[in-house]
Amino acid sequence: MAEPIDTRLLQGLTEQSEDLHSDATRLTRAALDEYADTAAERYGRRRWWRPGFLGGVAAGAVLLGAGRATAASAADDVMALQTAASLENLAVNVYTTAAGLPFIQNGNAVVKAFVEKTNAQHAAHARAFNAAAVNAGGKPQTGPDPRYAAVVQQALPTIKGPADVVKLAITLEDVAAQTYTKNVSQVSEPALRRLFGSVAPVEAQHKAVLLAVQALLAGNAADLVVLPPDAAKLPAAAGSVGFPDAFYPTKDASPIDEGAVK
DSSP, rough: OOOOOOHHHHHHHHHHHHHHHHHHHHHHHHHHHHHHHHHHHHHHOOOOSSTTTSSOOOOOOOOOSOOOOOOOOHHHHHHHHHHHHHHHHHHHHHHHHHHSSHHHHSHHHHHHHHHHHHHHHHHHHHHHHHHHHTTTTTTOOOOOHHHHHHHHHHHGGGOOOOOHHHHHHHHHHHHHHHHHHTTTTTOOOOHHHHHHHHHHHHHHHHHHHHHHHHHHHHOOGGGGOOSSSSSSTTTTTGGGOOOSSSOOOOTTTOOOTTTOOO
């Protein structure tokens, strides 16, 4: 039996997530503009993406303290961007599948809208990373990350309700956030560092939201998933469960060549 979820929370989180993306879209656009100009000057290439290409691209604030860039080559930049696109492609596949599951497809319209909005954000991220990859002289990555595609294939048959979807989504959001955080110090161009730094916080936000929902579902407290929250009823861990780390870890970040076009 699927867990009941108060859809007011999901509606509020959808609005907050969209606000974050809207406020910071210009960061990703500016990074792509700058990198397109740099690539045109350095490699003699024309912009691959056009004005308005990103559509509703999602981006957060640039991460602080990500570290200085290491010596990186254009080939490393391309692989990092292609791997990022592969992670986004996989996220799109998962959220698309989730949107079609009976307990979401036939459920409340707000729940469905939440899944669809997150899906659209990941699709926009994939377009951004592929645009930069092509500007760097590489090919767009249209396939999913191979390592985590296998994880998804094993998990999909076991999905029985919202909690299972949340668990799988946390895995994908976390690896994306860790990978982009590490990429900030692995690519060669300032514009690319800003690009990765603008997308990483969005994935981290997704994970934080999912961790909070997961904790309440696991504690049989789905009735507490409401806005505004009843602070008197929430468990003590409610204020920190979504933020288990003072600084975002990178130990599980995907190598830059993991999702590169072969």
